Amino acid sequence: MATFSPPFRRKSPYMPFGDQRNAPFYGRDILSVKQFKRSDLEYIFGVAHEMREMVERVGSFDLLKGKILANLFYEPSTRTSSSFTSAMERLGGSVIPINEVRYSSVSKGESLPDTIRTLECYADVIVLRHPEVGASALAAQYARKPIINAGDGVGEHPTQALLDLFTIFSELGQMDGITVTMLGDLKYGRTVHSLARLLSLYDVRLNYVSPDILRMPPEIIQELGDKSIPQAEFDALEPVLPQSDVLYVTRVQKERFEDQQVYESVKGAFIITPETMHNAKERMIVMHPLPRVGEIHMDVDADPRAAYFRQMEYGLYVRMALLAMVLGKA
Ligand code: CP
Secondary structure, three states, rough: OOOOOOOOOOOOOOOOOOOOOOOOOOOOEEHHHHHHOHHHHHHHHHHHHHHHHHHHHHHOOOOOOOEEEEEEOOOOOHHHHHHHHHHHHHHHOOOEOOOOOHOOHHOOOHHHHHHHHHHOOOOOOOEEEEEEOOOHHHHHHHHHOOOOEEEOOOOOHHHHHHHHHHHHHHHHOOOOOOOEEEOOOOOOOOOHHHHHHHHHHEEEEEEEEOHHHOOOOOHHHHHOOOOOEEEEEEEOOOOOOHHEEEEEOOOOOHOOOOOHHHHHHHHHHHHHHOOHOOOOOOOOEEEEEOOOOEEOOHHHHEEEEEEHHHHHHHHHHHHHHHHHHHOOOO
């Protein structure tokens, strides 16, 4: 009997059927921001911009009619899961939602590779969130269909970083020359890991503000240092806020701490209030991947510089663009 071991996959952009198969990103996985060049980002943002115009004009359209997305989430999600669902449905496709693996055969002990090989029998693309670093890369080894990493533990969250960059570009009109200050849990925050790497494709300055035990991982600082990106670490926001064009706030992630007393000792280290905003630039934007649990006071929401709700909407357009691209329709 023939034996199959991974990878028995195609993942080639030259599939011999259908139209538009030479489109950039057709059939490709989206696993890490490390796979993108500046020109890729320009392309993605161009498509995302077109998606925005289409949604504003017609709401939904049939670009991906007949295509099916499997949304496979081993960790909780509101934004990523529902924005991918909305993206697929606005493009005329449909979704298999597995937002609670407890009710799937995962609870019977099914492995990730087998779950992936099952879902790709029914779907054309799989969005995966998983608590382990590298889970999406593992899934991609087994899958014939594109895998999109929707967050792998404390590793990466590439689609979040893409939407973050699209937000900055849409709100400020430029990336080069800006100063981005990241605040909060920079150790476990996968969104800031991916965003810092993506920003390093531009001429930016990065400030990291965090409690000592939640500093940006040294390997990321080293990686960006090798690319001559100016970076500095702080334990207070005051010295860097007035120079910042973007203040990127993150939640201290209770679920990543083994010792809850340690979590309690750092959870309220930084809270953005209307008073904080007095010292910020008039054109600075405040971003947050959300959910927030108190690190930005609700009284900040009315400030026009609070971009975190607009940021979620930009995410819809970016995820529409990614789905269309990997399915060869952009
Ligand atoms: N930003 C983000 O990943 O949010 P969810 O956990 O709700 O998907």
